Amino acid sequence: MPDVVVSPATTQEVVAVVKTCSKMQVPMIPYGGATSIEGHLLAPLGGCSIDFSRMNAVKRLSKEDHDVTVQPGLGYLELNEMLKEHGMWFPLDPGPGASLGGMCSCSCSGSTAVRYGTMKDNVLSMTVVLADGQEVKTSSRAKKSSAGYDLTRLFVGSEGTLGIITEVTLKIHKIPAYSNSVRVSFDSIDAAAKTVQDTLAAGIQIGRAELLDDTMVQVLNKANNTRHREATTLLFELSGESPGSVADAQRAVLALAKKRGGGKPHVATNPEECRELWRQRKEALWSLMGLYPELECMTTDVCVPVSRLSDLIGQSKRELDASRLPAPIVAHAGDGNFHALIMFDRTNPADVAEADRLSSFMVHKALEMEGTCTGEHGVGVGKIKYLPEEHGDGAMHTMRVIKRGLDPGGLMNPGKVLAHRRDPQTGRLVLCA
Amino acid sequence: MPDVVVSPATTQEVVAVVKTCSKMQVPMIPYGGATSIEGHLLAPLGGCSIDFSRMNAVKRLSKEDHDVTVQPGLGYLELNEMLKEHGMWFPLDPGPGASLGGMCSCSCSGSTAVRYGTMKDNVLSMTVVLADGQEVKTSSRAKKSSAGYDLTRLFVGSEGTLGIITEVTLKIHKIPAYSNSVRVSFDSIDAAAKTVQDTLAAGIQIGRAELLDDTMVQVLNKANNTRHREATTLLFELSGESPGSVADAQRAVLALAKKRGGGKPHVATNPEECRELWRQRKEALWSLMGLYPELECMTTDVCVPVSRLSDLIGQSKRELDASRLPAPIVAHAGDGNFHALIMFDRTNPADVAEADRLSSFMVHKALEMEGTCTGEHGVGVGKIKYLPEEHGDGAMHTMRVIKRGLDPGGLMNPGKVLAHRRDPQTGRLVLCA
Numbered sequence: 001m002p003d004v005v006v007s008p009a010t011t012q013e014v015v016a017v018v019k020t021c022s023k024m025q026v027p028m029i030p031y032g033g034a035t036s037i038e039g040h041l042l043a044p045l046g047g048c049s050i051d052f053s054r055m056n057a058v059k060r061l062s063k064e065d066h067d068v069t070v071q072p073g074l075g076y077l078e079l080n081e082m083l084k085e086h087g088m089w090f091p092l093d094p095g096p097g098a099s100l101g102g103m104c105s106c107s108c109s110g111s112t113a114v115r116y117g118t119m120k121d122n123v124l125s126m127t128v129v130l131a132d133g134q135e136v137k138t139s140s141r142a143k144k145s146s147a148g149y150d151l152t153r154l155f156v157g158s159e160g161t162l163g164i165i166t167e168v169t170l171k172i173h174k175i176p177a178y179s180n181s182v183r184v185s186f187d188s189i190d191a192a193a194k195t196v197q198d199t200l201a202a203g204i205q206i207g208r209a210e211l212l213d214d215t216m217v218q219v220l221n222k223a224n225n226t227r228h229r230e231a232t233t234l235l236f237e238l239s240g241e242s243p244g245s246v247a248d249a250q251r252a253v254l255a256l257a258k259k260r261g262g263g264k265p266h267v268a269t270n271p272e273e274c275r276e277l278w279r280q281r282k283e284a285l286w287s288l289m290g291l292y293p294e295l296e297c298m299t300t301d302v303c304v305p306v307s308r309l310s311d312l313i314g315q316s317k318r319e320l321d322a323s324r325l326p327a328p329i330v331a332h333a334g335d336g337n338f339h340a341l342i343m344f345d346r347t348n349p350a351d352v353a354e355a356d357r358l359s360s361f362m363v364h365k366a367l368e369m370e371g372t373c374t375g376e377h378g379v380g381v382g383k384i385k386y387l388p389e390e391h392g393d394g395a396m397h398t399m400r401v402i403k404r405g406l407d408p409g410g411l412m413n414p415g416k417v418l419a420h421r422r423d424p425q426t427g428r429l430v431l432c433a
Numbered sequence: 434m435p436d437v438v439v440s441p442a443t444t445q446e447v448v449a450v451v452k453t454c455s456k457m458q459v460p461m462i463p464y465g466g467a468t469s470i471e472g473h474l475l476a477p478l479g480g481c482s483i484d485f486s487r488m489n490a491v492k493r494l495s496k497e498d499h500d501v502t503v504q505p506g507l508g509y510l511e512l513n514e515m516l517k518e519h520g521m522w523f524p525l526d527p528g529p530g531a532s533l534g535g536m537c538s539c540s541c542s543g544s545t546a547v548r549y550g551t552m553k554d555n556v557l558s559m560t561v562v563l564a565d566g567q568e569v570k571t572s573s574r575a576k577k578s579s580a581g582y583d584l585t586r587l588f589v590g591s592e593g594t595l596g597i598i599t600e601v602t603l604k605i606h607k608i609p610a611y612s613n614s615v616r617v618s619f620d621s622i623d624a625a626a627k628t629v630q631d632t633l634a635a636g637i638q639i640g641r642a643e644l645l646d647d648t649m650v651q652v653l654n655k656a657n658n659t660r661h662r663e664a665t666t667l668l669f670e671l672s673g674e675s676p677g678s679v680a681d682a683q684r685a686v687l688a689l690a691k692k693r694g695g696g697k698p699h700v701a702t703n704p705e706e707c708r709e710l711w712r713q714r715k716e717a718l719w720s721l722m723g724l725y726p727e728l729e730c731m732t733t734d735v736c737v738p739v740s741r742l743s744d745l746i747g748q749s750k751r752e753l754d755a756s757r758l759p760a761p762i763v764a765h766a767g768d769g770n771f772h773a774l775i776m777f778d779r780t781n782p783a784d785v786a787e788a789d790r791l792s793s794f795m796v797h798k799a800l801e802m803e804g805t806c807t808g809e810h811g812v813g814v815g816k817i818k819y820l821p822e823e824h825g826d827g828a829m830h831t832m833r834v835i836k837r838g839l840d841p842g843g844l845m846n847p848g849k850v851l852a853h854r855r856d857p858q859t860g861r862l863v864l865c866a
Contacts (some may be wrong), residue, residue: 011521027524064630064740110693118577118588128827136827142736143768144551145805146540146590147823148812148850149832152551157579176638197497202676203607203640241636245678252674303575307497335576372578379581390580394561394569398839399582405838406831417581429853 001047009054011127011135011166018164021048021157025428027414030160032102033075035095037299038380040106040159044415045422045429050164052101058082059167067124067141069169069426072101091116093282094376101165106378107157111208111281114200114334116173119156127167128155131407140167154402159378160413162406167366176239178246179207181274182253184262185231189213189317192232193310197331198256199236200306204249207237209334210281213317216288216341218327220280223287227309229263234333235281237274255375288341292326295343298355302366303337303375312369314340316362321326325354337375364389379417387417400431435482436460440455442487444560444568444599451597452566454481458861460847462591465535467509468528468767470732471813473539473592477499477848478855478862484596485534491515492600500557500574502602505534523604524549526715527809534598539811540590542639547633547767549606549811550669553590560600561588564749564840574602587835592811593846595839611679612640614707615686617695618664622750624693625665626743629766631689632669633739637682640670642767643714646750649721649761649774650858653713656720662696667766668705668714717763721774727760728776731788735799736770751793758787770808797822813849820850833864 003026023027026046034041039185043049052073057187059069063086070079091390093110094103102108104126109118116122127138128151138151141421148177155162186192189211196209212220212233219400221228234257238249268274269382289297313329320327320340321352331338344351363373373379373386389394403410403418410429416419420433436459441447454461460480467474478483485506492502494667497517503512509531513522526543527536535541537559542551549555558572561584571584588595607752619625622644629642645653645666654661667690671682687698701707713720722730737745746806753760753773764771775791777784794820796806806819821829835845836851843862852865 020566062738062740063634065738066633067738084470107583109577113577117554120577120583121550130827132830134827134830136831137825138828140800140805140823141738141803142770142799142805142808143739144542144546144553144736144770144808146734146807146809146811147805147816148590148820148828149835150553150586150590150597151828151831153583154835155585157581161581174634176636187756200499201496201607203609205674220617223692232524240678242639242681244681245675248675248677259456303577303727305495305574306576307495316815337575366575367573370574372575372580373572374579375575375577378579383580387581390573392568392570393585394567394579395571397567397582398563398569398584401838402582402587429534 002043003046005051007051009052011129012128012261014050014164015133015135016167017048018129019052022131022133022409022411023298025409025411027429028103028164029413030105030164032073032099033097035098036102036106036378038378040378040380040416042381044381045420052099055166062118063088066172068167068172068405069167070100071166072099072165074100074105076100076103083172087175088174089175090103090170092119092122100168100170104165104168105159106158107376109376111210111332113332114209115207120153122171123152123156123168123171124171126155126165127150128163128165130163131409131412144174157378159376159416159418161403162412165282176207177241178243179237179239179274180246180250181268181277182236182238182250183233183266183277184257185233186262187227187231189232189313190310191236193261193313193333195234195257195260197306198260199253200334202252202256204252205240206249206334207239208235210235210334211243211331213329216284218328219288219291219328220284223290224280249290288328288343294345296346298359298419300340300342300359300362301369301377302362302372303335304366304369304371306336308369308371309333309338311335312365315365319358319361323354323358325351325358327358333418335375336371352405353401363379381415384417384419402433435476436479438482438484440487441485443499444562444631446698447483447562447597447599448566448568450481450483451562451564455564455566455842458842458844460844460862461597462846463534463538463597465506465532468531468853469535469539469811469813471809471811473813473849475792475814478853488599492549496521499605500602501605502600503533503596505532505537505601507533509533509536511525515762516605522608523603523605525552525555531858533601533603537589537598537601538592539664540809542809544643544765546765547642548638548640553586555604556585556589556601557604558602559588559598560586561596563596564842564845569596590811592813594836594850595845597845609640610671610674611676612672612707613679613683614701614710615669615671615679615683616666616699616710617690618662618666619693619695620664622665622746623743625667626746626766628667628690628693628695630739631693632686635685635689637685638673639682639767640672641668643668644764645782646762647832649717649763652721652724652761653717657713668710681812718774721761725776727778729779731775731792733773733775733792734794734807734810735804736768737799737802737804741802741804743764744771745798748774752791752794756787756791758784758791759773760791762821769804769807814848817850817852827839836864
């Protein structure tokens with residue numbers, strides 16, 4: 001728990017908070033939609049939680065330039081409600097409730113990254129307040145620039161540890177005019193993962209390519225009272241600006257699925273059917289938690305080169321299926337990213353240890369396969385222990401140099417991304433080696 | 434001129450060079466394809482030029498993952514020769530002769546950025562040698578990651594001032610199966626620029642959208658012995674995986690061009706015709722230099738939000754047309770980026786002053802329009818003076834903190850991006866305020 005919570009309304013108020021905290025040596029923890037799952041919002045060293053719920057305005061919209069400037073407390077669902085009337089959207093879709101500032105901080109993505117990229121690809125510019133209260137405008141509003149170090153992409157994904165985001169300019173996109181969704185089941189994870197690979201290799205423009213394992217289909221069948229075949233399943237979204245281009249893409253995907261032994265496909269063409277298909281996918285976590293109301297969920301987040309996904313899910317699934325903890329899998333298969341949703345009882349030490357063991361197994365396997373311990377959730381406190389293995393000494397050194405340079409007092413969200421401790425002599429926060 | 438030139442063959446040799454230079458306090462200037470135009474390769478404070486011509490190997494290729502690992506001295510044209518047989522390409526197209534390491538350093542792009550993005554979007558990972566000789570692997574090979582600060586994108590565009598790139602892993606793409614090119618002329622720059630905006634707003638997938646002003650069409654007509662209408666002209670490339678999708682896109686673009694008063698379009702459908710059209714565009718600079726063999730070219734590079742491009746080109750063109758220096762314009766219109774190719778006599782001080790005045794006019798106008806002084810060429814020594822106006826104090830401070838932290842001795846390509854001077858007392862290089 002933090003020692004104090006403040007709710008600023010403007011960048012100027014954030015500057016005042018930051019200057020006061022720096023003077024008093026109080027850690028600062030930005031607080032957005034509170035949907036992050038790696039402990040980003042915790043205050044392990046005490047401090048001041050900076051709640052952005054009052055800073056949730058849309059400041060400007062340019063339909064011509066396809067960009068919008070918002071305050072960081074605005075939710076992406078609220079932004080999309082506003083954009084819809086202009087035929088536009090901000091396609092990234094992390095957990096519902098996420099705020100755009102938090103999404104920048106954690107460099108999230110979601111099911112649409114295969115088409116639109118991650119936050120790193122969709123933030124044009126930000127205003128950030130540094131530990132000493134200086135305001136930084138990270139970039140102009142031009143679509144591209146080579147004018148010096150890329151501060152936008154340095155602060156995106158820095159999880160509040162280098163500065164506090166007070167304004168964000170995002171790229172927005174036209175809502176595709178035509179969109180179909182396809183559901184196909186497979187006899188093996190390998191056949192499904194290879195189908196996605198084949199689709200990418202063929203250059204087919206897909207909007208989404210999601211994989212559910214058999215356990216997850218079981219969960220969704222129970223929760224939604226459906227009777228889908230309980231086998232590895234792919235959900236594709238195909239979208240474009242003409243019916244012909246969508247039909248061409250759909251035909252090509254279905255042919256590739258068939259070659260890999262895919263079952264009879266279900267094609268959703270009308271908007272309500274498509275929405276229903278993606279609603280069920282989007283609510284997978286809640287469906288699962290509804291089945292185990294007494295348990296909590298640990299969501300893993302490894303990501304590997306696409307060619308290794310099948311192997312990694314295969315190895316992971318053997319461990320998961322052998323475990324007594326329920327742990328279905330959903331994957332953003334087009335990105336090589338998957339989540340195991342491990343259900344466990346936090347009051348039972350054996351459960352906690354088993355969930356940790358499974359998560360650690362997947363991380364180490366992913367790192368062996370040239371992957372990352374977190375594809376889209378961020379480091380927070382939960383993944384700190386894996387960073388040295390993933391990055392090596394040189395990169396860890398570089399991150400610490402940047403952190404020390406921009407936050408010498410260690411007050412910006414300390415204990416996230418890089419470990420901190422309080423020096424017993426001086427009382428100051430210092431970076432651990 | 435540098436004091437010495439070395440040609441390392443491996444990362445280990447680069448490490449040895451860097452350690453020696455650091456010990457002896459010798460500035461280090463990486464040297465790739467030597468096509469950069471902002472003075473990146475100069476040695477204004479003396480030092481060691483590190484020539485990467487021997488480090489030009491392809492180290493690995495993954496067709497499955499659409500990525501390739503290369504040494505930095507390899508040219509993008511050579512890489513594409515190799516990739517062609519696999520049906521793939523690395524689409525970014527700066528000046529012919531550019532090396533991939535230099536392209537990373539300057540964060541270049543070119544005519545295909547409207548579809549594929551810039552180097553920032555197409556580098557997966559790099560190996561970089563820091564000033565103290567430490568090797569940094571900036572990232573895993575996963576398509577996305579939220580595991581700490583984005584070092585890849587920090588080093589892309591840092592112009593050798595934070596470290597020296599010794600290995601690069603790039604995203605590569607399937608060569609589109611079908612491709613048409615379209616040429617349309619307009620009565621005004623505004624009508625042409627608006628047509629590109631309309632195309633983007635309609636969500637039409639374009640491969641390229643290039644604008645030539647009337648002066649440039651004159652130049653190309655003379656050089657290629659063609660008789661195109663000497664008016665503002667758009668060149669579009671439309672590509673995709675089915676003939677239908679390309680035809681749909683072409684129809685949509687032509688309809689939009691017609692609405693804006695576009696002339697009778699010329700459509701190139703066979704590969705040779707398309708190649709010829711883009712060859713002429715690609716060789717625009719050489720065509721121009723052929724017409725004025727006694728002059729040199731200063732290429733400007735401003736970039737603004739797309740909605741401001743027409744206004745900026747219009748204002749710039751009035752200045753350029755009124756000047757006695759020839760200065761045709763080519764624009765990557767889909768990105769809001771354009772180049773005026775100002776021909777001048779370097780031995781004539783009045784010419785130099787006039788070229789500088791024109792360039793400075795465009796930069797200041799671009800900055801007023803929320804743009805950048807360099808869309809894709811980088812800062813080098815040429816744009817240093819504009820950075821404070823573009824970025825403001827906070828961002829300049831942040832860049833200096835990063836530079837000082839990673840290169841405390843100021844030896845990595847000093848005097849590029851940020852100004853340096855030699856302290857007369859100590860003889861050491863220090864950052865200017």
